Amino acid sequence: MDILIGIKFCGGCNPRYDRKLKKEEIENKLFTFFKALKTQFNIEHAREDAHYKYLIVIGGCSTCCASYDQYKADKVIKIKDISDMPIEIYSFQEEQNGVEEIL
Amino acid sequence: MLMTGTEYIESLRKLNTRVYMFGEKIENWVDHPMIKPSINCLAVTYDLAQDPEYADLMTAKSSITGEKINRFAHLHQSSEDLKKKVKMQRLCGQKTASCFQRCVGMDAFNAVFSTTFEIDEKYGTHYHENFVKYLKYIQENDLVVDGAMTDPKGDRALAPHQQKDPDLFLRIKEVREDGIIVRGAKCHQTGSINSHEHLIMPTIAMKEEDKAYAVSFAVESDAEGVYMIYGRQSCDTRKMEENADVDLGNKQFGGQEALVVFDDVFVPNERVFLCGEYDFAGMMVERFAGYHRQSYGGCKVGVGDVIIGAAALAADYNGAAKASHVKDKIIEMTHLNETLYCCGIACSTEGYATKAGNYQIDLLLANVCKQNVTRYPYEIVRLAEDIAGGLMVTMPSEKDFKSDTVVGKEGETIGDICNKYFAAAPTCSTEDRMRILRLLENICLGSSAVGYRTESLHGAGSPQAQRIMIARQGNISEKKELAKAIAGIK
Structure with a gap:
């Protein structure tokens, strides 16, 4: 079964970094990561009628005020800074087969 | 259903x-070059x-459906909603x-909702x-509504019923079985022409x-008997100039105000929300003003962000x-701008539920916000003008910069001369420099100064109106007790 990942942006009133670029960076990293694991994944803007393995909330500042209670997700990961990455997802491989960290 | 900007x-x-402008009826006001930028602004909210x-x-879950x-059609359900409102306004600015x-x-919706309940x-x-x-x-049709409060007011020393001309405050002319006939006008109506609907409120507390x-x-904005006369703006x-671009400073966006006249307009009963219960006029005014004074801690901050960026680029x-x-x-500009934002966030954070269930801002803090x-x-604009330099207001027109009329002894055109003498740092083109200076001119003293300067002063109530509210809400008696306790006065 494909891993379903949702992305939710904060509203962007005074972002300290480019959230769109960050989303692309995260998508690229996850593509590499899941490809190495030979695991299919889908990433999309969060919808209320979906259930996500991971919901990544990209906030433009440390407040990260985006609301996300309306979404169903096993795990919520918050990005609050340009250097943040959804590293929690990397533990996915350990859950699956216990292999060493790839990224 | 949410509309797109184009659908709007x-x-x-x-x-x-x-719509009337320069003494004439404007048939195609949607595409009129003086009105279009303000319509573009609203399209951005979509x-x-x-x-x-x-x-x-920009969106919220309706508490009704x-x-x-x-979010511009939302009834605030929490302090978090109030804060998001301010942030949304900063973003739009x-x-x-x-x-x-x-x-x-939006501010009218929340004020009328809670007042009508009471x-x-x-x-x-x-x-x-x-x-x-x-x-x-x-909400279901995603419409723009002009929350209209300000009456012409005539002689400020006189109450509405004392005015020589009874129409200087909008009034109920006739009560019928199926509705009311209203007559009067609302002044300075922001975005009125661009609104699908008008939501009218009284302008002062009444006896x-x-x-x-x-x-x-x-x-409806096109109801029988309703018409609007467009308000002029600086520059x-x-x-209207052919191919105007750089000289506009902000080609795409702008604000809008108009005089909205109600010439014996029929309002059916189902659209009446207050009709003679004078003891609630003050509550409606105070609540709307409170929300609107909070609003300025968002929208002006967003415009301030652009001014600071433009000044830094200049x-x-x-x-x-x-x-x-x-x-x-x-x-200093950043400090001032973020202080305004602090006030917008503070009065939201201290918000509370009304009897009707929607959230109201803290009135004292909202009035402090607007006073600032x-x-x-x-x-902020004084500092921006200081940084920009005098060229902001003495620069030749875009046509001069692009002119190929020969004026120099060696065949130089007007454009060559302008580009030669107005060049500055090698990191920018003369045109980019001209663009950023014109943007500052537009906000500091051009057409957008209506919104950033005078609207900041008089919009949502002139400074004295906030001082009256600050005096009422200031809790001075408690402060006296605090001082007595410290000083040992019994």
């Missing part, structure tokens, strides 16, 4: 709104709501560098039920003698960015 603009074309990057601020709606006009409706509670009327039905219609003036209702006819382009006094001025807004933008 098309929806305006279906209205038969009567387009941002469609964009996942901004939707968290449970559906996703534009950043994207337009203008007054985007939609907050008056009127019904006291008098057994059905205004709240009327209003909830009305707002459901607005029994002014019962006929205690009225709140909604009408507005630059927008410093770069002038080659002055490293000067310590320039750096300090940018810091009457001052700080003036200092």
